[in-house]
Amino acid sequence: MRIRTQCRSCGLPFRDRLTRSSSELPCPGCGDARELDLSAWPEEAPDTVARCPVCACKHLYRQRDVNRGLGCLLVAIGAALVPWTYGLSLLVLAGVDLWLYLRLEECVVCYRRDTVFRDARPSSRQGEFDLLKHDVLKYGKTWQDVDLPGQ
Numbered sequence: 001m002r003i004r005t006q007c008r009s010c011g012l013p014f015r016d017r018l019t020r021s022s023s024e025l026p027c028p029g030c031g032d033a034r035e036l037d038l039s040a041w042p043e044e045a046p047d048t049v050a051r052c053p054v055c056a057c058k059h060l061y062r063q064r065d066v067n068r069g070l071g072c073l074l075v076a077i078g079a080a081l082v083p084w085t086y087g088l089s090l091l092v093l094a095g096v097d098l099w100l101y102l103r104l105e106e107c108v109v110c111y112r113r114d115t116v117f118r119d120a121r122p123s124s125r126q127g128e129f130d131l132l133k134h135d136v137l138k139y140g141k142t143w144q145d146v147d148l149p150g151q
Contacts (some may be wrong), residue, residue, distance in 0.1 A: 001017065001018045001019075001020075001047075001049075001117055001118070001119045001120055002016075002017050002117075002118040002119050003015065003016055003018055003054075003115055003116060003117055003118070004115070004116040004118075005025070005054055005113060005114075005115040005116075006113070006115075007027035007029060007030060007032060007034075008032070008034065008114065009027065009030050009031070009032040010027060010029045010030040012026065012027060012028070012029035012030070012064070014028050014029070018036070018053065020038060020041065022036055023035065023036060023038070024036055024131065025054060026098045029060045032150070034054060036054065037051065037052075037053050037054075037056045038053060038055045039051075040056070041053065042051040042053060047120060048120060048121050048122075048123050049108050049117050050123070051113065052110040052112070052113065052115055054110065054113055054115050055112050055115070057110050057111060057113070057137070058119075059111040059112065059133060059137055060108050060109065060110055060111065060122075060126045061108070061109055061111065061126055061127060061128060061129050061130065062106045062107070062108055062109070062122035062126045062127065062128065063106065063107060063109055063128075063129060064101055064104045064105075064106055064107075065104050065105055065106065065107040065116075065118060066100070066101065066104055069135070070100075071097060074093045074096060074097050075093070075097075077089070077093060078090040078092070078093035078094070106121075106122050107120065107122075108120045108122050108126060109129075111133060111134050111137040111138060112137050112138055114138075124142065138146045142146040
């Protein structure tokens with residue numbers, strides 16, 4: 001399974017490939033090795049992830065495996081061509097973006113460490129991204145930290 005994660009020690013983002021025989025994940029920058037929890041992969045469904053093997057977090061979500069740089073490039077090209085195309089370039093490139101979005105597969109992402117698991121099939125328990133759950137799990141925020149209108 002292909003993953004993209006970030007080192008806890010040096011902060012370097014890196015890509016790697018996990019297998020069932022992997023016991024730790026070494027950082028290519030600083031060499032710090034993180035132990036993996038391989039019980040997160042169910043034996044009966046090897047292409048699903050029940051928990052994050054990197055941090056053992058059970059809170060995962062699904063998203064389309066979109067290259068954000070390509071999406072921004074499409075918007076920039078469409079905006080740059082607006083004076084000559086009277087806005088039609090934005091519509092055409094929005095259609096291209098929608099076509100790409102519908103063709104791309106889903107990947108699984110860990111809320112706590114933002115580890116992306118490509119080649120993993122999302123389970124029915126893993127829903128769309130929830131900002132409140134993300135802030136609670138990643139930053140430790142609580143309801144007391146939220147400014148509600150009218151208070």
